[in-house]
Amino acid sequence: MKKAMVHPWLELLLATQFFTTCRNHLLSNRNDCNLFCIDCEAPPAAFCYYCRSHHHLTHRVIQIRRSSYHDVVRVSEVEDILDISDVQTYVINGSSVVFLNERPQLRGCVSSCKALSSSSYSCETCGRALLDQFRFCSLGCNVKGIKQDMEMPAKAENGSECGGNEDVTSGNIVGSTSENNTGPSTMTEKKKFNENNEEVPPAKRVARHRRKGIPQRAPFF
Template sequence: MNKFFGSCGVHQHLRKNEKNVFCIDCSLRLCRHCMTSHCLHKKLQICKYVYHDVVRLQEIQKHLDCSKIQTYKINGEKAVHLNSRPQSKDAKPSTKAKFGASCEACGRYLQDMPNRYCSIACKVIVVACHNYNSETNMSEMESSSISLAESSEEMNAWVCPALKPRRLLHKRKGIPRRAPLC
């Protein structure tokens, strides 16, 4: 995936040449100097928040359904993360969410219960897998020549890996062992 905030190759000699704008019409990353040739295009400004790329909710909602995505308040404005955020080592469920809501794609804990995704990328992954599964299921229903055993094997192969339940890893937990009596 392309990274934002890299320097623009065309405007290397100019100051403030970070690529922090995305042109929706051209699917390009732009710096502030490149924007003049895209003045009539739809654009999104990408911001940094704790070393992660975010976009203002007010801007992205015009182009994408951001419902069920965790929002954050940054300088008085709501924003959403572009990419999934890594899970912190000592992460615990939020005190607000009694049931420990987590992202359906990456498993990261979410602050608000009705939310199902931690970022735009996670929502896109889950929605794409859901659409792929529903299209494949429709084509299978139309062809009745596949046996039940074959179809169940294929259904398992079609399930998106992000939707499969994860095994909880307890790295430090194991069989209790006593210290030697030396």
């Protein structure tokens, strides 16, 4: 993945709960909070159609839609402001969309097992089977992948520093052992002197041969 930054408004978008009833327009027809403003980071993040006409008329606003009880956004609304090249796209009601967050998977479902076995692509974050060659199934998984890629260089640097310290420590240990090994050899090489300061020749070693004992024979009966 190429280096990318996580936009603050994107994390706010993923954490926002949509399709709630607007408190300011309870009696209105279009009072579902399914709009999000990219330029505003102050709550409430989700607002309705009437709030947009009053407070976000000149701002960049995207509309959140629903597909099987999950939030999606059209590709045409976010492709110019967000890099979604690694996210799986789906065609719903004739429009290309991407899911906002990870969808729960039923591990014991037979259909999901068939999908996992038939598909050769899967999400790098949650493992969901993908239709095409993408890395993530949703914007939320894409954000987690970006953060993991950003943490990898820091972990690599910390690992290299720890490895360098270990090398230095091992080098010191090896050096100390070598010095200790040279100590006894230098002591044995020292020559011995008597009281008159005369060199005493080293004692000769006499080779002793072991004599065989008298063999004992078994008595005759």
